[in-house]
Amino acid sequence: MAASCVSCGAVVSRRLLLRPRVSLAPRQVLWKAAELQSVPGPQRAIAYLFPSGLFEKRARPIMKHPEQIFPKQKAIQWGEDGRPFHYLFYTGKQSYYSLMHDAYGKILDIEKHKNQLQAKGLFSEKNKTIDLIGSRWLIKEELEEMLVEKLSDQDYRQFVRLMERLLQSGAAEEEFVQSFRRSVTVQSKKQPIEPVQRDAQGMAFSTSEGKRKSAKAEAVVYEHGSGRIKVNGIDYLLYFPVLQDREQLMFPFHFLDRLGKHDVTCTVSGGGRSAQAGAIRLAVARALCSFVTEEEVEWMRQAGLLTSDPRVRERKKPGQEGARRKFTWKKR
Amino acid sequence: MLKGVASLVSRVRKLDPGHLRLGTQAPQSLAAQLDNQVSFESPRAISCTNENDPAKHEEKHEGLHYNLPLQDVKTVFPHGLPPRYAMQMKTFNEACLMVRKPALELLHYLKNTNFAHPAIRYVLYGEKGTGKTLSLCHIIHFCAKQDWLILHIPDAHLWVKNCRDLLQSTYNKQRFDQPLEASVWLKNFKTTNERFLSQIKIQEKYVWNKRESIEKGSSLGEVVEQGITRVRNATDAVGIVLKELKRQSSLGIFRLLVAVDGVNALWGRTTLKREDKSPIAPEELALIHNLRKMVRNDWNGGAIVLTLSQTGSLFKPRNACLPQELLGKEGFDALDPFIPIQVANYSPKEFESCIQYYMENSWLQHEKAHTEEGKKELLFLSNGNPGQLERLCAYL
Numbered sequence: 084m085a086a087s088c089v090s091c092g093a094v095v096s097r098r099l100l101l102r103p104r105v106s107l108a109p110r111q112v113l114w115k116a117a118e119l120q121s122v123p124g125p126q127r128a129i130a131y132l133f134p135s136g137l138f139e140k141r142a143r144p145i146m147k148h149p150e151q152i153f154p155k156q157k158a159i160q161w162g163e164d165g166r167p168f169h170y171l172f173y174t175g176k177q178s179y180y181s182l183m184h185d186a187y188g189k190i191l192d193i194e195k196h197k198n199q200l201q202a203k204g205l206f207s208e209k210n211k212t213i214d215l216i217g218s219r220w221l222i223k224e225e226l227e228e229m230l231v232e233k234l235s236d237q238d239y240r241q242f243v244r245l246m247e248r249l250l251q252s253g254a255a256e257e258e259f260v261q262s263f264r265r266s267v268t269v270q271s272k273k274q275p276i277e278p279v280q281r282d283a284q285g286m287a288f289s290t291s292e293g294k295r296k297s298a299k300a301e302a303v304v305y306e307h308g309s310g311r312i313k314v315n316g317i318d319y320l321l322y323f324p325v326l327q328d329r330e331q332l333m334f335p336f337h338f339l340d341r342l343g344k345h346d347v348t349c350t351v352s353g354g355g356r357s358a359q360a361g362a363i364r365l366a367v368a369r370a371l372c373s374f375v376t377e378e379e380v381e382w383m384r385q386a387g388l389l390t391s392d393p394r395v396r397e398r399k400k401p402g403q404e405g406a407r408r409k410f411t412w413k414k415r
Numbered sequence: 416m417l418k419g420v421a422s423l424v425s426r427v428r429k430l431d432p433g434h435l436r437l438g439t440q441a442p443q444s445l446a447a448q449l450d451n452q453v454s455f456e457s458p459r460a461i462s463c464t465n466e467n468d469p470a471k472h473e474e475k476h477e478g479l480h481y482n483l484p485l486q487d488v489k490t491v492f493p494h495g496l497p498p499r500y501a502m503q504m505k506t507f508n509e510a511c512l513m514v515r516k517p518a519l520e521l522l523h524y525l526k527n528t529n530f531a532h533p534a535i536r537y538v539l540y541g542e543k544g545t546g547k548t549l550s551l552c553h554i555i556h557f558c559a560k561q562d563w564l565i566l567h568i569p570d571a572h573l574w575v576k577n578c579r580d581l582l583q584s585t586y587n588k589q590r591f592d593q594p595l596e597a598s599v600w601l602k603n604f605k606t607t608n609e610r611f612l613s614q615i616k617i618q619e620k621y622v623w624n625k626r627e628s629i630e631k632g633s634s635l636g637e638v639v640e641q642g643i644t645r646v647r648n649a650t651d652a653v654g655i656v657l658k659e660l661k662r663q664s665s666l667g668i669f670r671l672l673v674a675v676d677g678v679n680a681l682w683g684r685t686t687l688k689r690e691d692k693s694p695i696a697p698e699e700l701a702l703i704h705n706l707r708k709m710v711r712n713d714w715n716g717g718a719i720v721l722t723l724s725q726t727g728s729l730f731k732p733r734n735a736c737l738p739q740e741l742l743g744k745e746g747f748d749a750l751d752p753f754i755p756i757q758v759a760n761y762s763p764k765e766f767e768s769c770i771q772y773y774m775e776n777s778w779l780q781h782e783k784a785h786t787e788e789g790k791k792e793l794l795f796l797s798n799g800n801p802g803q804l805e806r807l808c809a810y811l
Contacts, residue, residue, distance in 0.1 A: 310794070310795060317734070318798065319798065320542075320797075320798040320800055320803065321542065321734060326796065326807070329795070329796050330796065333792065333795050333796060336795070337788075337792060337795075340788070342788070342791040342792065342794075342795055343791055343794070343795070
């Protein structure tokens with residue numbers, strides 16, 4: 084058991100500390116918590132290092148499950164006589180091939196069952212297909228982890244094809260198939276929608292912010308309007324003389340087919356002209372979420388209107404002229 | 416790339432049937448052509464009008480284009496049209512101007528001017544690309560039709576920058592001559608006002624140099640000829656022309672229209688320098704000095720129509736569009752009092768008319784340009800600004 088010595092901070096074995104003859108510290112200080120509580124110096128150190136106190140249960144270090152730390156290994160796969168236990172040991176990937184064999188066996192069983200029913204005339208076209216939406220097949224790494232074996236890409240693809248064939252032949256082996264699927268969370272629920280506010284005249288509007296590179300923008304979108312946009316009090320045609328920036332502003336409205344229906348007043352600062360245009364576009368898209376159905380919000384998210392652009396200017400590194408550009412290489 | 420990202424709500428657009436017909440093969444011949452003619456006529460009614468005389472333009476013609484005969488254009492506007500408009504004219508093979516509110520207002524004032532009173536100054540101002548120069552051209556066409564004498568300076572900024580040869584003026588040692596610009600202007604003036612040049616007689620004797628002089632009573636045409644042939648005296652010729660016209664317009668033989676585009680050049684700064692690299696003030700240029708005298712309202716028998724322009728201006732910020740900002744204190748005081756007329760962006764009706772005009776001339780080839788959504792996009796991107804719209808449509 085290792086413990087840290089309070090006065091010199093070195094990790095010292097507990098057994099050594101209990102034997103007073105072997106002392107690694109200038110003063111023999113035994114690490115007994117009860118005694119140390121009264122000594123002022125260590126008391127301050129304890130208060131600094133363990134703010135919740137020494138005995139707080141909730142402040143105990145949380146350690147991962149050993150299964151997560153130590154990788155899964157295979158147990159010995161042959162007996163004392165050297166004969167392997169598994170019948171497919173000599174294929175090299177015994178679990179993978181046995182899994183494929185089992186799955187194929189199940190397919191054959193289902194078909195045999197179906198043929199029997201058809202022969203008896205009791206077969207009915209029951210459409211009991213398993214719902215695949217909201218879940219995905221295991222990825223290759225997860226499958227490898229499950230089987231504790233290395234797989235190649237072709238093996239993985241073959242596995243997925245076999246599973247899909249199993250699904251097609253019938254809904255009998257649902258649990259077996261579901262054990263190889265993981266659920267996928269729906270993304271759009273995470274998008275916060277701004278509430279609609281009303282101002283003094285009773286006009287409905289909504290506000291939100293957007294950022295791009297170092298430009299910050301705040302947009303106020305009015306629900307009923309004629310398509311006028313004012314940026315920092317200036318008309319957008321004068322503020323953005325370049326067509327590209329005005330196209331950026333147009334994108335959210337054009338996507339939702341609401342080109343002449345909203346009025347926008349926004350303030351923007353920082354960045355360059357492109358960054359400001361991008362920031363306003365994001366702010367306007369977020370503000371428009373509150374006037375629009377959830378389905379359209381999902382479409383906007385998929386179109387990339389609601390994601391803030393993570394690209395920022397890369398720092399210049401020493402020894403290079405820029406972020407990526409190196410100095411001119413001279414042969415001699 | 417943005418225009419290619421389709422809305423996720425997929426709507427199938429039907430192609431305009433007229434559009435399909437236009438691209439078909441030869442055997443379709445007469446019937447198809449007649450069909451095309453028919454479909455041609457009806458949109459024409461929306462954007463064009465047959466009333467080609469500016470004197471008869473009224474409120475009901477607002478937003479419609481009227482045709483200027485090309486012959487007129489050559490005489491009245493040898494140098495006056497903005498370059499982009501001239502290109503458009505060459506492409507479409509016709510000159511069509513839109514009748515807009517500021518022009519109508521000015522026409523109304525001009526029709527009701529009292530020629531006994533001193534000349535009134537009208538100043539057209541507005542944002543960049545809203546149509547100030549073309550409104551001025553409309554007015555000039557009207558005055559030409561009414562047989563006024565037109566003194567049109569297409570761009571005063573050309574006289575204060577990029578001038579290669581500056582001569583010391585023979586008339587006044589402190590001032591500078593600009594022979595090239597003056598001679599070019601005299602040529603164009605001659606083209607516009609041929610018929611007046613022989614009628615007007617000068618009332619004073621002018622001496623060009625030791626050997627040449629011009630007698631009292633000879634026609635203005637001779638002065639102009641002298642200026643064109645002897646380039647050294649061109650600036651002085653311009654000065655004489657201006658002085659005489661000013662003096663004689665009060666007599667009532669003719670009516671004078673002074674039209675200056677970019678009048679803020681007269682009171683701004685110049686980029687011209689003397690040999691010792693010291694800057695020249697506008698007053699020291701003879702042309703500018705004479706023009707300033709012309710724009711003063713101490714004469715009667717005509718009108719003065721001016722346009723402010725930031726585009727060619729020197730040392731003025733881009734967002735300056737108001738008279739106070741562009742003229743400066745000096746200019747504003749010199750022009751005070753004047754009637755300001757604001758030229759604004761297109762109204763929805765005018766915008767629609769402009770798009771129709773482009774579509775008739777098959778200028779918009781993009782298939783989406785014909786749809787409602789395409790028009791909304793264009794409206795958004797140009798915000799109704801005529802100049803921006805024209806540049807946008809050039810890409811389609």
